[in-house]
Amino acid sequence: MVPKKEIATHKLTIYDVAREANVGVGTVSRVLNNHPSVTPQTRQRVLDVAARLNYQPHTYAQRLAKRQSETISAIIPFFTNYFFIEILQGVQDRISQLGYDLVLYGVNNLDQVEGYVSRALQRGRVDGILLFSMKLPEKVILRLKETNVPVVLVDTISPYFDSISVANFDGAYAATTHLIELGRLPVGMVNAPLVSTPAVERLQGYKHALETHGVEYSDDLVKTGYSTKQDGFNREAGYEAMVDFIKMGENMPKAFFISSDIQAMGAIAALSENELRVPDDIAIVGFDDIELARHLKLTTMRQPMYQMGILAVDRVVTRMSNTNLEILHTTFSPTLIVRESCGALRNSDGTREPSPRVTPSSEGSLR
């Protein structure tokens, strides 16, 4: 019998494969699902037939019968925030590696969250949910909780769910300390409004650094912009805050810890419009290490975004198989990446002034 290669016609089911291989559908299913109790011979025969017929299981029939969706959905703020996009890469890569599907819900407006959560929660639709950095309405939390679908939070924290985040306090502390040790006093801070946890924690870390090093704190050392989108972590807000600082004239701080790279970008723009040079006149350390930071030669606290994405997926997958795990909060320590904006580098060939506590930069090591 000449094994003729069939064209992948429309409806080719497990029954066709079974008939062609002279076995029952059960066996075919077992083979396809790597069930142990199939003899190597039949297994091979079935596999051959399946290949010859170019058989493909129907995704949704499988999902229905198995009662699991093999998909994870990510609900992520989408107002072009590079920070999330980089995490998303890790998420996507890992999800694919594991053979799951990623269904993406992009939130442009907080009102959308509830709708997306409802959708994700629809019977059987997803096996797990990744929720990025959003303060959830109580109502939503309740729904999430009662449905029992695994949820992991990224870049936020809540007592009810697993979370992956970064040690904001430590990061702010390290950044500020770096500036202090460089002798760039006084060091101010550009922060986001205290509506988000990261903003609060970073402020505390900043203050603690001042305290520890015997530097006096004063309220006009910290400013926030007015633009509130993205919780104030946006370029305009950074610009606005720096403009305010510049109005202080002589009394303006000589260095700044800025709570996100994107705000730092705005701040630097404000500085340069006022003929203030970075790092000559003003030293700056940012937070996040988005790709842009490299372009701007910005010294910053790196959040391992890609890794965070990977981990978030791993965690949600773990929770899928083990219900009733303890709630786990994973925290990454940000790393100080020294580039030019802080003035620690003597010159562009990379020579660095001696400076304790500085973790060496390691460009591009993540990917």
Added chain:
Amino acid sequence: MVPKKEIATHKLTIYDVAREANVGVGTVSRVLNNHPSVTPQTRQRVLDVAARLNYQPHTYAQRLAKRQSETISAIIPFFTNYFFIEILQGVQDRISQLGYDLVLYGVNNLDQVEGYVSRALQRGRVDGILLFSMKLPEKVILRLKETNVPVVLVDTISPYFDSISVANFDGAYAATTHLIELGRLPVGMVNAPLVSTPAVERLQGYKHALETHGVEYSDDLVKTGYSTKQDGFNREAGYEAMVDFIKMGENMPKAFFISSDIQAMGAIAALSENELRVPDDIAIVGFDDIELARHLKLTTMRQPMYQMGILAVDRVVTRMSNTNLEILHTTFSPTLIVRESCGALRNSDGTREPSPRVTPSSEGSLR
């Protein structure tokens, strides 16, 4: 009978609703699918019961029975390219509006494309595929073609599929013309290697502009970087190309059309490292209008990315219901956005030098 609110327990099917409402499952299904032939009274009764029981249809059972997936997948280059991210926003928004699911496949490496295509092509998995800007191996094209799943290409073109793209030739022509009319001669071009269609077309547009305006062309007016990731549309490549130009010394062009904003960013960095000021010494016009362009005050050719995303979705959806449509190529005309890098603006308050053919900038009008 007291209508007691049930907790959404695990398995609540259409049968439960039917029983509780004293109708058959068919009727329930009809109600849920807005089938006309149901009396308003029964409809209401069913709806009430469904609501009280907090019934949710099982996604995959529906998809299996209906034989359609209500999902669209997007296969998109994922090496942090802001251009695609902005299109993706349009895609995501529209897909959600239409009640579909977006499953995202991010390609970091061209080798992954085939795997993702196979996955998307799996029986029943998706109703349509959006393919972003990738030169597809012949083999992949064939598979896509024979399965008959609607495909639309974004930012590339192929005779076999619908596509959404931008008039590269026209854009390059307009950008170059703008520079010529500003009198910034000679005007050079930073291009990407001619492996991608956009690079080829933009070069042609550039040359045509020179020709039309009686400016002589010469090969050393156009350079390309060495970094090849993202087909050469990356920051490093822009930097490298500009470094090469700078080596020309006095003979270096006084203005550049640069084939993407991200390259322009690198080019500007190279310039500033060499004490060359933009736009005072060198005028620049980019291409794309990614969010960054605004930050850089870059004059550029805007591609309506968000709109392109919307349109791509609409097209693929249209094709789902109407098989055998003619293949359609939709082309957007890019718009010149005048900011500061071309030197056309006299001062920062927005006063503009008279300059024909300039479409007025309209920041942020898209969203």
Added chain:
DNA sequence: ATGAAAGCGCTAACAT
């Protein structure tokens, strides 16, 4: 180890 049969939860064709 394998086949037969009973679901999985829904839709749609067919009666009435």
Added chain:
DNA sequence: ATGTTAGCGCTTTCAT
């Protein structure tokens, strides 16, 4: 207009 029933294509007992 509505109830009944036969699929949709697969997995998973339950026999053997």
